Amino acid sequence: MISNKMAALAQNNSVIRAMFEEGNRLAAQFGRENVFDFSLGNPNFPPPEAVKSAIRDVLDDTSPVDIHGYMSNAGFPAVREAVAHSINRRHGTSFSSGNIIMSVGAAGALNSVLKTLLNPGDEVAAFAPYFVEYGNYVANYDGALKVAPPNIPTFQPSAESLETVITAKTRAVIINTPNNPTGVIYSEESLRAIARVLTKKSKEFGAPIYLISDEPYRELAYDGVCVPYVTKLYPDTFVCYSWSKSLSLPGERIGYIVIPSELEDFSLIFDAVSIATRVLGFVNAPSLIQLAVARCLEAQTDICAYDQNRRALYDGLTSLGFECVFPQGAFYMWVKAPGGDDKAFVAAAKDENILFVPGTSFACPGYARIAYCVAKSTIERSMPGFKKIAAKLGVSK
């Protein structure tokens, strides 16, 4: 009684739900404080104070009809202008409001862009490991996701492997940097190599292959590592940004799309993405929070707290003998499964009331993702459990 596409998704969803319910079962049995849930990318840190002040100020100084009313599908012009200026100031670009479409988070942004680009049977490429929803988003428009294999052990995207999955049907490549699940920041060198491949292949096939840069973790970079601004390296790029992590606002569904004027068929595509936003039922990004984030463009979540978690978890796990990718950004630790079996690793952890996600869920078996956007004490108190897992799986220093 449901569509074939949804039947397949409902079937698949039960795996994730099973993990969620297992967490609840364990919490009921052992107490919530004795369950160590590293499975979700849900920030445990509050938004900066500036967000609350901004919401209050908007309520005080703006007419309610303007705060809560419709605006053009692309968003409030003044908000789009403020966003463009903020990007320009930080990245040396030269965008205007005419390059910005406010979106219902990065997920809404990706869907509006994919709806605009894809005919049935078109292909979109991504690098493993990748955020599992990309496949669902592409399937919404009857496209097919083609996956370039993981580049072990650096997890930098490999332009060579990208080249092997690009065909005449490829309309776009999705990248995500800082990366979920690896924590790797794609280097300028890696991005330039990707740009070279896309330029060559666009010419070969006589149609642009667009880059879609999914950037919810842009502001979460540690040790001053640079996150290159992708439109400067490849103009046929859509940037899909979200404040979910940078301002800890994941429930608010607020982000934006950058479409550079240099992008091929800019006007046609900009208009089409706006229309797609309407036709898909987003209509526009939520209005009050649009006005609020425009006043917090220089605010930041507490990245030092994430950094402390990063170091505590990395030091703890490596001292036990686990092999981890040292994260440059985001809030995920990408850990090699002892013996190479990520499902066995996840199962052994569950015996210690520790929950995290197998790499198989990101098209990269043999690894696992441990989300450290949790209280630091959760990391510290989980270490005896990790020690038992290490013993059980024969990990040694």
Added chain:
Amino acid sequence: MISNKMAALAQNNSVIRAMFEEGNRLAAQFGRENVFDFSLGNPNFPPPEAVKSAIRDVLDDTSPVDIHGYMSNAGFPAVREAVAHSINRRHGTSFSSGNIIMSVGAAGALNSVLKTLLNPGDEVAAFAPYFVEYGNYVANYDGALKVAPPNIPTFQPSAESLETVITAKTRAVIINTPNNPTGVIYSEESLRAIARVLTKKSKEFGAPIYLISDEPYRELAYDGVCVPYVTKLYPDTFVCYSWSKSLSLPGERIGYIVIPSELEDFSLIFDAVSIATRVLGFVNAPSLIQLAVARCLEAQTDICAYDQNRRALYDGLTSLGFECVFPQGAFYMWVKAPGGDDKAFVAAAKDENILFVPGTSFACPGYARIAYCVAKSTIERSMPGFKKIAAKLGVSK
């Protein structure tokens, strides 16, 4: 360089945009105050004070991580429970949180439901005149919208004409009451007749035909006219509600879906709609405004002001000789085009700097929609213009 579907939409969109730009051109030429724009359903009245207080209270008494964080795709359990209780109290139903999914407005709600139900080639029926986006929403999932002809002059939906468009491929029927564009409230008699047809046809074809009740105007009913609660008349119903009009929050994108436990394949479908909400990129309804509306469930927009507009416009137009459907609800006046040519009517109005939408845009030529969610003075000051239109088109009392 854009998908075939979007190319068609972009082409079509230029008609609506042309009207919008014409309005701006006229405003620049004659001054905004001399242009009478009745084209958009954008409430001109502010939300009730309770909304602002509720947002402030949520900010003050709830932890920021809880206000702005992720929750399950269906929404905050406490919000869903409060919504269910409010519906039960007012309509004598017996819903719980398990029947409610919070949505990104009614547009998001409709898309999540249609994604759940439709395979390519499936059909959805609607009654003319209907909100033009229904066709786009159905096309998102490769379905086809089948339109029952308008029932002139009452514009009550005709069960007989519905029966003629239902086939073995029909998966759902969309209704909208109080109706955009006619202002008609579907009577219990009309709804019972629809229910009888759907029950008969579901049996005949061996699969349920669902009713989808699009209800952004539910609270906007005048003179105490009853708006029947549809799930009580036909259990295989999805209610798609929005606070856009009832609390004047169209920019916030906040609404909900009701799925009754009695609906065929309830559990499977409830889960699938939640997943569709995630996979389409909505993820969840915006969080702060979810928490705020849950505290304003008994608040109301100023319906007396709409009522005054309704009477002023109806009296003004009919005294000039125009034939109007007297609106029972919503904030639209449905006016017969003098001579039967709605495009000529709209063109003659534009000469007087008066803007409204031809019935052709709602699959019902020969009529026009005048949105009276404007300042009352706009209605009063437009009357000399309407008088000239009447004279020009030979309307007489």
